[in-house]
Amino acid sequence: MTLYGAIQQACAQAVPLADLRSKEAAYRNILKGLGQWVLLLPSKKDYAMKSFAQKVAVVTGAGSGMGRYLAILLARAGADVVICDVNTETLGETEKLLQRYNVAVSSIPLDMADKEAVEALPEQVIARHGKVDLLFNNAGVTVGSDFETMPETDWDWVMNINLNGVVNATRAFLPYLKQQPEAVLVNTSSIFGMIAVAKQSVYHTTKFAVRGFTEGLVREFKGSNLSVHCVHPGHIGTNIIKNSRFTETDDAEDQQKSLLGINGSQTEMSDLFRNNGMHPSRAAQIILDGVTRQRSRIFIGLDAKLMDLAQRISPMHYDKLMPLFMIPITLLRNKKPLKDLPLS
Numbered sequence: 001m002t003l004y005g006a007i008q009q010a011c012a013q014a015v016p017l018a019d020l021r022s023k024e025a026a027y028r029n030i031l032k033g034l035g036q037w038v039l040l041l042p043s044k045k046d047y048a049m050k051s052f053a054q055k056v057a058v059v060t061g062a063g064s065g066m067g068r069y070l071a072i073l074l075a076r077a078g079a080d081v082v083i084c085d086v087n088t089e090t091l092g093e094t095e096k097l098l099q100r101y102n103v104a105v106s107s108i109p110l111d112m113a114d115k116e117a118v119e120a121l122p123e124q125v126i127a128r129h130g131k132v133d134l135l136f137n138n139a140g141v142t143v144g145s146d147f148e149t150m151p152e153t154d155w156d157w158v159m160n161i162n163l164n165g166v167v168n169a170t171r172a173f174l175p176y177l178k179q180q181p182e183a184v185l186v187n188t189s190s191i192f193g194m195i196a197v198a199k200q201s202v203y204h205t206t207k208f209a210v211r212g213f214t215e216g217l218v219r220e221f222k223g224s225n226l227s228v229h230c231v232h233p234g235h236i237g238t239n240i241i242k243n244s245r246f247t248e249t250d251d252a253e254d255q256q257k258s259l260l261g262i263n264g265s266q267t268e269m270s271d272l273f274r275n276n277g278m279h280p281s282r283a284a285q286i287i288l289d290g291v292t293r294q295r296s297r298i299f300i301g302l303d304a305k306l307m308d309l310a311q312r313i314s315p316m317h318y319d320k321l322m323p324l325f326m327i328p329i330t331l332l333r334n335k336k337p338l339k340d341l342p343l344s
């Protein structure tokens with residue numbers, strides 16, 4: 001045996017080579033994670049779906065906003081889409097908008113709060129399309145109210161849709177997603193899953209939880225055929241206020257605390273919110289780009305990125321920093337839809 005061979009053998013006996021390699025990989029991961037944290041880069045996944053053609057995608061809350069445009073962009077990219085929503089009227093509108101694409105579309109009325117109906121959904125999808133490659137847990141609502149005065153029924157309404165709906169759908173679809181050579185799970189949290197404002201306690205409870213749930217799954221499925229993503233939109237101009245429940249108030253102090261610092265009737269607030277946010281078609285494109293670019297955490301909008309940064313700089317007083325950038329960003333953001341899409 002050569003001297004080199006003897007040294008190799010001695011080292012291998014003391015610390016098996018495989019152990020050293022795994023230690024080296026672990027240290028590399030730690031350094032990579034630190035670098036990402038310092039540079040505020042979202043973490044990249046090991047594996048990514050590069051094309052949506054010939055895939056089958058399920059989108060919840062597809063009757064409006066980001067869900068509608070996710071369905072449209074997926075269909076434009078050649079995916080068959082299964083659209084679900086509790087609102088059958090707006091679901092029908094999305095179905096019509098999808099007619100121009102040469103893909104199979106299934107429209108399924110569904111209340112995400114109905115556990116049995118959610119559990120029955122995968123079988124319906126398999127019966128109609130034979131498989132499922134992507135699940136977008138997008139449906140969501142909110143209640144604008146102080147915790148103290150919020151009726152328990154409102155609390156449960158949001159919890160059952162935003163959190164239990166996401167968990168139940170994930171559990172129901174996992175066995176089918178895992179059968180595919182490459183599969184994608186996208187759960188929509190919010191930038192309100194990272195920072196908190198007054199009068200949104202139930203929304204924060206669900207969106208922080210969706211983030212925790214999803215980030216756990218990112219790690220559980222790391223390196224597998226299932227790629228898991230968590231979405232954190234900033235202000236997107238959708239119907240979310242129209243579709244949610246709000247307590248109206250004239251109180252000046254309440255006015256300051258309310259969403260965006262504005263107040264008025266739910267219709268006025270809804271119009272203002274819809275007209276001043278990023279167009280949902282742009283948000284949907286950012287989500288799909290995040291999937292193909294392997295982003296575990298997908299921020300939508302400069303407002304979301306800066307709110308996240310403010311939270312990292314000042315974990316308990318970020319609200320003091322937010323007025324510095326929220327108004328200019330709201331005025332300057334691109335509110336126009338993407339070109340060449342059917343508009344609702």
Ligand SMILES: NC(=O)c1ccc[n+]([C@@H]2O[C@H](COP(=O)([O-])OP(=O)(O)OC[C@H]3O[C@@H](n4cnc5c(N)ncnc54)[C@H](O)[C@@H]3O)[C@@H](O)[C@H]2O)c1
Nearest residue numbers: 061063064065066086111112139140190235236238239240
């Ligand atoms: N708009 C924003 O600024 C914003 C910001 C952060 C996060 N989000 C999140 O993005 C997601 C999409 O919201 P959006 O802004 O497009 O709102 P939206 O109201 O335009 O669309 C949400 C859709 O979900 C549907 N829905 C509501 N309750 C349902 C239920 N029980 N079962 C099935 N469908 C139901 C609604 O009918 C609607 O069609 C939500 O999870 C929301 O919390 C939105």
